[in-house]
Amino acid sequence: xxxxxxxxxxxxxxxxxxxxxxxxxxxxxxxxxxxxxxxxxxxxxxxxxxxxxxxxxxxxxxxxxxxxxxxxxxxxxxxxxxxxxxxxxxxxxxxxxxxxxxxxxxxxxxxxxxxx
Amino acid sequence: xxxxxxxxxxxxxxxxxxxxxxxxxxxxxxxxxxxxxxxxxxxxxxxxxxxxxxxxxxxxxxxxxxxxxxxxxxxxxxxxxxxxxxxxxxxxxxxxxxxxxxxxxxxxxxxxxx
Numbered sequence: 001x002x003x004x005x006x007x008x009x010x011x012x013x014x015x016x017x018x019x020x021x022x023x024x025x026x027x028x029x030x031x032x033x034x035x036x037x038x039x040x041x042x043x044x045x046x047x048x049x050x051x052x053x054x055x056x057x058x059x060x061x062x063x064x065x066x067x068x069x070x071x072x073x074x075x076x077x078x079x080x081x082x083x084x085x086x087x088x089x090x091x092x093x094x095x096x097x098x099x100x101x102x103x104x105x106x107x108x109x110x111x112x113x114x115x116x
Numbered sequence: 117x118x119x120x121x122x123x124x125x126x127x128x129x130x131x132x133x134x135x136x137x138x139x140x141x142x143x144x145x146x147x148x149x150x151x152x153x154x155x156x157x158x159x160x161x162x163x164x165x166x167x168x169x170x171x172x173x174x175x176x177x178x179x180x181x182x183x184x185x186x187x188x189x190x191x192x193x194x195x196x197x198x199x200x201x202x203x204x205x206x207x208x209x210x211x212x213x214x215x216x217x218x219x220x221x222x223x224x225x226x227x228x229x230x
Contacts (some may be wrong), residue, residue: 035218037218039157042223043204043226044221044223044224045206045208045219045221045224047218047219047220050216050217050218052216053132067135089157091159095216099218101164101166101171101172102147102163102210103161103163103172104149104161104214104218104219106158106159106160107160108156108157109158
């Protein structure tokens, strides 16, 4: 079974600084997808960034980028120039495609607080 | 607005009651899901439907029964509610099954069983 581990239950960062959230996963599959989702206090789940395992290039979305290390099964999220609106729970998630079905498996989340 | 919408947003009910949560998506997606988020914020998949066909059924008690009248709707009915059912329930949808697209989530339904 696939598992996703986020080892940092809580983190904090000063506004405008950079922060990195860690994520590791365990799988025997070779083709899979990785995601970071953000859940602000509003409770809405928002897709932040997506990475295809067969692509070596790290995905970026504006201030958000990932460091994808496939051999190490590591998928960290870097947030640059942190803003107060980045305060949220961040979930790392893993998806495989097997037998025509796909399932998104989440880590336990990291609570990020951006301080003014 | 194109979205995944869930109703109700909040639901407070007594133990033993039966309740339903409705979900609709107007994104044209072919697959829909139910997730449960517990008090520690852990998200776990419950069910997945593709074009009204049940694809994933995790080890969920029989008291939970999903119903998909068409590919745009996936409702969740819960019988004989228990205290442990208190959680936030999220509906989600995705397109192109097998393409590894991310899910679009609804805003969640907070269920409180008293």
